[in-house]
Amino acid sequence: MNEKIPVRQVSLADQILEILIERIVNGVYPPGSKLSPENQLREEFNVSRSTIRTAVSRLEDRKLVHRQRGVGTYISRQPNISNPLNEFIEFPLLIKENGYKPGYQELSAEILVADEEILENLQLEPGDRVLKIRKIFTANDDPIIYVINHIPLWVFEDILTPEEAIQPGTTERFIEFFEVKCNQRISHFISTVKAEIFENIDAPPSLMNDGPYTPVLVINEIGYNGIDKPIVSSSEFHPDDWMTFKMMRRRGKV
Amino acid sequence: MNEKIPVRQVSLADQILEILIERIVNGVYPPGSKLSPENQLREEFNVSRSTIRTAVSRLEDRKLVHRQRGVGTYISRQPNISNPLNEFIEFPLLIKENGYKPGYQELSAEILVADEEILENLQLEPGDRVLKIRKIFTANDDPIIYVINHIPLWVFEDILTPEEAIQPGTTERFIEFFEVKCNQRISHFISTVKAEIFENIDAPPSLMNDGPYTPVLVINEIGYNGIDKPIVSSSEFHPDDWMTFKMMRRRGKV
C-alpha cells in the first residue's frame, strides 16, 4: 500500500482534505468531537505534518473545525452553510440543492457594441463588441431569477463565430462555457449587493408575482479570470424570498 | 541587523505580509507589475521560502496578487474592495471610511428572558436571559442603519451586573466589548441576506425617509466565538442606498 505511483494529479493535502470532509459529513467525526491529533493523522496518512496542517487549515478556513492550541482540533457544531452568497455557484445547481426543479429560459442573445458602462467594467476599447444574454431561471417552473450577462467577444472569438454564440443555450452551463470551451477559469467576482423594489428595475413582467413593490435583491458583478482580466459583467435580480442567501462574514483585517 | 531579539509577538509571515501590503498600497509595486520572485524575497527578508510563500498566499487569497507558475507573481489591477459585505467591520468605522461623520444612538437596552427564536439562535436553555439592545447608526446625522442585538447573559455576567450592562453605550464599540471586556473573540458570523421593503419590517419611523416602499437590505446573523459557541444574534436593517455593499464571490467547492 501507499506505493509511489505517480498519480499526483491532486495534491496530497487536497486528497487528505477530501477524506477528512467525507469523514465529517459521514459522521465518522461527529460534531463537537475531537479530530485526531496532527501527529496521529501524519502517521495514518504517512505524510509529513505540514501536509496534514495544510489540509486541516482549509477545514478551519471553512469553519468545519476549530483549533485550540495545547488542546486539540474539534469538529464544528454548526452545519456547513447552504446558500453561500459569497461563493459562486451555478443557479440550476443551487435551485436543485434547495429542493426545486431547476429550469432555464433564454430571453435574448445578441452581439452589440458595448456601452460606456460595460466598456469600463470589462476594460474594453470603444467600439469593442460584447455578447449580451438575458436569461430567466425557474424553480418548479416559477421564474425566480433574472440575469443579464455581458461577455466580451475576445473571450470566445477563437472558438465561436458570432452567429454560433447567439444560439440559444450556448452559455447555459456557465462554468463549462468559460472553462471548457473558452479555457478561461473564473477566479472570482467582485459584486455589489443592494435592495430594490420591482418598480425601479428593468425586468421582464413575468418575474413580477406580487406587484411593483416586491422587494428585489440586486447583485451587480464582474467576473475575473486567473490573470486579473474581466471576462463577464452580470446583473442578477432575485425577487421575493425564493432563496434566502446565506454567507459567512469573517473578521475584517488580518 | 536582524538580531534574534525575541520580539515575535507577530509571526514572521504576518510581518512580511504587512510589509508587502504596504508596498502595494504605496505603489512600490504598482498594479500590474511583477512581485520579486520568492527566492529573492527570501534573501531580502532572510527567512525561509515557505515563510515567504505563506505571506504571498495570503496576498493571493485577498486577490491583491495573482500567481502564474513558471512566470511570476503579479500585482492585481483591481483595487482592494471597500465595503466588504463578507467581512465584519464596525459600522462607525465603515461609515467613516465612506466619507461620512459617524454617529450612534441607543434606542433601548434591557435584560429579558429570551424568546424561542433567540433561544435557538444562541443555544440557550428556556428561561435564560439576554441583553437586548436596539441602536441606530447615523452618517452626517442621518439615520442609516438600524440594529437589534441579543447577547446572552453568560457572556458578560462575570464582569458586568445586569444594571451595568444596560447603561447606554456599553456595547457601542462592539468588538472592544466582546474581546477586551468579555474576552470573547468573535470568530465569524453566519448571516442571511435578503431584500425587504420598509412596510414589512419593524423599524423606528425615524429611519424612513422615502415612504413605506423604501427598499431595505436585511441581514440576520449569529456571531460565534473561537470555540463554536454563539455569543450574539443580530438583525441589521439598511434602508436605501447609503452604503452599497461589495464583496468578493469566490468559487464554490475546492
Place this chain on the structure above:
DNA sequence: TAGTGGTCTAGACCACCAC
C-alpha cells in the same frame, strides 16, 4: 510534565513557461 497546535527552517523535486 506530556501532549497539543503554531511557527520556521533547509532542502528537495516537480511542473510550467519563456527563451
Place this chain on the structure above:
DNA sequence: TGGTGGTCTAGACCACTAC
C-alpha cells in the same frame, strides 16, 4: 535551459493547556 511557482519532507523549537 534557467527561472518561476507548487508541493512535500524531516526536523526543530515554541506557546499553551491539562494533569
